[in-house]
Amino acid sequence: MTTEILKAPLVVEFPFTRSLGPVQSAFLTGLRERVVLGVRTTDGRVLVPPVEYDPVTADELRDLVEVAPTGTVTTWAWNHAPRRGQPLDTPFAWVLVRLDGADTALLHVLDAPGPDAVHTGMRVRVRWAPERTGAITDIACFEPHDSPSAGEPPAHEGQFESMVTGIVAQARLDYTYSPGRAQTAYITALADRRIVGERCPSCRKVYVPPRGACPTCGVATSEQVRVGPGGTVTTFCIVNIKAKNLDIEVPYVYAHIALDGADLALHGRIGGIPYDQVRMGLRVEPVWTEGGGYPDHYRPTGEPDADYETFKELL
Amino acid sequence: MTRDIAVVAFAQTDHRRTSEDLSEVEMLMPVLHEVLDRTGLKTSDIGFTCSGSSDYLAGRAFSFTLALDGVGAWPPISESHVEMDGAWALYEAWTKLLTGDTDTALVYSYGKSSPGSVRDVLTRQLDPYYVAPLWPDSVALAALQAQALIDEGYTDEPALAAVAARSRADAEANSHAQLRGSVPQGDYLVRPLRTGDCPPIGDGAAAVILAAGDRARELCERPAWIRGIDHRIEAHSLGVRELTDSPSTRLAAEKAGAFERPVDTAELHAPFTSQEVVLRKALRLGDDVRVNPSGGALAANPIMAAGLIRIGEAAARIHRGESDRALAHATSGPCLQQNLVAVLEGEPRHAQ
Numbered sequence: 133m134t135t136e137i138l139k140a141p142l143v144v145e146f147p148f149t150r151s152l153g154p155v156q157s158a159f160l161t162g163l164r165e166r167v168v169l170g171v172r173t174t175d176g177r178v179l180v181p182p183v184e185y186d187p188v189t190a191d192e193l194r195d196l197v198e199v200a201p202t203g204t205v206t207t208w209a210w211n212h213a214p215r216r217g218q219p220l221d222t223p224f225a226w227v228l229v230r231l232d233g234a235d236t237a238l239l240h241v242l243d244a245p246g247p248d249a250v251h252t253g254m255r256v257r258v259r260w261a262p263e264r265t266g267a268i269t270d271i272a273c274f275e276p277h278d279s280p281s282a283g284e285p286p287a288h289e290g291q292f293e294s295m296v297t298g299i300v301a302q303a304r305l306d307y308t309y310s311p312g313r314a315q316t317a318y319i320t321a322l323a324d325r326r327i328v329g330e331r332c333p334s335c336r337k338v339y340v341p342p343r344g345a346c347p348t349c350g351v352a353t354s355e356q357v358r359v360g361p362g363g364t365v366t367t368f369c370i371v372n373i374k375a376k377n378l379d380i381e382v383p384y385v386y387a388h389i390a391l392d393g394a395d396l397a398l399h400g401r402i403g404g405i406p407y408d409q410v411r412m413g414l415r416v417e418p419v420w421t422e423g424g425g426y427p428d429h430y431r432p433t434g435e436p437d438a439d440y441e442t443f444k445e446l447l
Numbered sequence: 448m449t450r451d452i453a454v455v456a457f458a459q460t461d462h463r464r465t466s467e468d469l470s471e472v473e474m475l476m477p478v479l480h481e482v483l484d485r486t487g488l489k490t491s492d493i494g495f496t497c498s499g500s501s502d503y504l505a506g507r508a509f510s511f512t513l514a515l516d517g518v519g520a521w522p523p524i525s526e527s528h529v530e531m532d533g534a535w536a537l538y539e540a541w542t543k544l545l546t547g548d549t550d551t552a553l554v555y556s557y558g559k560s561s562p563g564s565v566r567d568v569l570t571r572q573l574d575p576y577y578v579a580p581l582w583p584d585s586v587a588l589a590a591l592q593a594q595a596l597i598d599e600g601y602t603d604e605p606a607l608a609a610v611a612a613r614s615r616a617d618a619e620a621n622s623h624a625q626l627r628g629s630v631p632q633g634d635y636l637v638r639p640l641r642t643g644d645c646p647p648i649g650d651g652a653a654a655v656i657l658a659a660g661d662r663a664r665e666l667c668e669r670p671a672w673i674r675g676i677d678h679r680i681e682a683h684s685l686g687v688r689e690l691t692d693s694p695s696t697r698l699a700a701e702k703a704g705a706f707e708r709p710v711d712t713a714e715l716h717a718p719f720t721s722q723e724v725v726l727r728k729a730l731r732l733g734d735d736v737r738v739n740p741s742g743g744a745l746a747a748n749p750i751m752a753a754g755l756i757r758i759g760e761a762a763a764r765i766h767r768g769e770s771d772r773a774l775a776h777a778t779s780g781p782c783l784q785q786n787l788v789a790v791l792e793g794e795p796r797h798a799q
């Protein structure tokens with residue numbers, strides 16, 4: 133059977149809340165106050181952006197210095213097509229900038245009219261974001277700026293009023309989800325109110341839902357087998373906590389259901405019976421709602437309960 | 448080292464722009480079967496299984512546990528997983544064999560980049576405080592490295608184009624490759640890198656079987672003995688690193704014994720043309736060394752598998768008698784941040 137491969141958009145999006153160490157806290161708070169801090173290593177080099185531990189010796193680093201908001205481009209790359217989340221939405225150069233007073237370079241972007249206006253060795257300065265929160269994006273970007281290089285960076289205590297102690301970093305990734313051959317066939321059949329598993333050619337077990345492989349034998353399953361619609365509750369639990377955005381009254385029963393002809397139980401909600409009367413061995417059948425695409429829940433068929441011996445291997 | 452351990456079999460998928468018709472396990476399973484078939488082993492004969500993959504690529508949580516279905520992991524097998532390229536899974540399997548606990552190991556890795564936007568996905572591996580909020584994509588970071596190489600006179604755009612052309616021409620002989628033959632160098636993607644300087648985006652999987660001592664000789668006519676393997680990492684801040692060099696690669700190569708005698712072949716995991724320039728320099732490869740006869744990552748770059756494929760390709764050349772001593776390299780992270788080097792050897796052919 134050939135079916136069109138199913139696809140659907142999938143967005144994975146979450147905020148990461150991260151705490152800051154003392155050096156990171158001073159650096160990011162400094163950016164909020166339009167001050168760029170570096171950290172001095174034991175051998176006297178100044179690292180910007182500053183880190184908590186020396187990348188070579190692993191020494192704990194705490195001696196902060198204030199470097200200039202001006203510096204020199206050490207390498208660059210022209211990005212003619214800005215992507216979502218990047219600091220500028222017009223074409224820009226990615227740059228590594230060694231700020232005056234620093235011995236290492238900071239990654240950021242440079243606002244320039246075009247690639248011909250950018251070269252390694254060019255002088256730039258920080259353009260501050262109008263709204264600053266204590267984040268690397270408090271530097272809106274760099275901009276070309278002719279200025280002499282500044283001298284030795286003065287020490288800085290790294291203390292400001294109301295220090296930033298954490299950041300919240302938003303992350304969003306967009307995918308096009310495709311479930312593959314076996315699950316596409318399963319989902320497509322469900323839309324027709326048929327439950328179709330796949331049989332392992334080696335051990336003959338029928339998997340529902342099928343994932344394309346028999347996890348015992350490590351071979352592809354391909355022979356499609358219609359199962360159910362009737363099935364047996366093998367085990368269950370009573371849910372007492374309402375899930376967010378779920379329009380089901382608690383308590384309700386969530387069960388493992390061995391559909392007739394299947395060698396693996398799937399899970400589903402049990403309805404049409406008080407929650408405290410659900411039991412192992414209860415015979416159930418799927419209930420489909422109009423245009424649902426999959427069983428909304430399972431309800432008792434009224435048949436006598438299945439004998440424990442008939443489903444104990446499926447527990 | 449107390450035991451001799453060899454790569455005895457290698458298999459890989461045909462790498463494609465998309466494998467949307469297949470789930471990860473459906474894509475992986477034929478490769479697992481092929482690599483087992485080459486040795487006549489069954490899953491139950493394998494002493495240790497180690498895999499490498501990243502759920503971020505396809506956006507599927509715990510995809511590596513589903514991929515295990517393709518191994519046949521019941522009754523329970525001795526198994527491990529790394530969120531790294533399969534070359535590092537191979538490293539773990541190699542150390543497991545060194546302990547003497549077992550004589551055979553299955554290593555596999557896979558990546559489906561097609562469901563997502565891999566340039567953006569890879570930004571999530573960067574320093575979350577100072578770098579990731581800027582969303583610098585993988586091509587942009589490689590382009591910064593390429594410009595530094597150009598500025599310092601190590602390469603220029605025509606030389607980079609020549610690396611691209613040689614790789615895709617060599618890939619003509621590699622039926623698994625995604626980009627083969629004449630591929631236009633194209634427009635700038637992020638200047639100075641053009642589309643031709645960048646790897647194809649695609650889906651694929653690879654698998655390797657390792658065996659120790661006499662077991663290796665039983666399973667393979669000419670085992671590719673791992674004479675040394677080591678991996679090293681550099682500071683994570685790009686601005687601290689010397690982007691035109693790769694001291695971590697050089698150190699890993701030294702520890703793996705790569706400089707003790709010349710190699711005839713090198714499979715380098717250089718997804719960008721400019722990175723081959725860095726690696727040749729770090730590894731002191733002369734013009735007489737055959738670099739990336741498979742076409743390398745510029746011809747097929749299934750992320751998480753492309754490094755393991757370098758080891759597999761180098762080993763396969765030894766199996767076929769086309770190489771006697773080969774270097775295989777794998778990389779991870781932006782601008783060659785972390786590097787693994789393995790030295791593989793075949794026994795002298797007249798002794799067979």
Ligand SMILES: [Zn+2]
Pocket residue numbers: 332333334335336337346347348349350
């Ligand atoms: Zn089976």
